[in-house]
Amino acid sequence: xxxxxxxxxLFSLPTPWNAVGFGLGLAAFLGELAFWHRTVRHRRPAVGAxxxxxxxxxxxxACRPDGQVQLSGEIWKAxxxxxxxxxxxxxxxxxxxxxxxxxxxxxxxxxx
Numbered sequence: 001x002x003x004x005x006x007x008x009x010l011f012s013l014p015t016p017w018n019a020v021g022f023g024l025g026l027a028a029f030l031g032e033l034a035f036w037h038r039t040v041r042h043r044r045p046a047v048g049a050x051x052x053x054x055x056x057x058x059x060x061x062a063c064r065p066d067g068q069v070q071l072s073g074e075i076w077k078a079x080x081x082x083x084x085x086x087x088x089x090x091x092x093x094x095x096x097x098x099x100x101x102x103x104x105x106x107x108x109x110x111x112x
Contacts, residue, residue, distance in 0.1 A: 002029035055092050056105060059084045069102060076100045 006025020010018050057071035063080035069090060070076075078100045084090050094101040 002026075002032055049095050052092050052100065053094060057090050057092060057100070057102065059086055059088045059090055059102075062086050063090070063102065066099075069100060071100070078102045080104065 002025050006022045006029065009021030009025055012018075013021050052071065055071055057069040057076070057078070059067060059069050059078070059080075060075060061067040063069070063078050063084040065079050065081050065083070067078055067080065067084070068075055069078040071092065077098060078090070079096070080090060080102045082104055084102065084104045089105040090102040091105050092100050093103050
């Protein structure tokens with residue numbers, strides 16, 4: 001954004017001030033670039049199937065033990081050894097190839 005502003009200042013200000021405005025805008029752009037580079041360079045990208053573990057999903061079919069769940073708008077094959085009914089909320093605890101291993105979500109006030 002600062003780079004665009006600096007070019008606008010270069011062409012819209014009178015002669016001695018256009019270079020000053022362009023220089024300040026360019027310095028602000030480089031400072032912003034250095035700030036964001038420093039902020040994100042040590043972050044690891046969150047990609048892959050391991051990011052699904054711990055997420056909550058909704059059972060589309062009864063999982064006894066195999067069924068389907070919907071997670072973030074996607075339908076996945078799932079295995080729930082404890083069993084889950086259709087429409088029940090489950091938690092992803094692992095995966096085996098393209099099958100999610102899920103467990104029923106246990107509320108604090110209910111027991112199974």
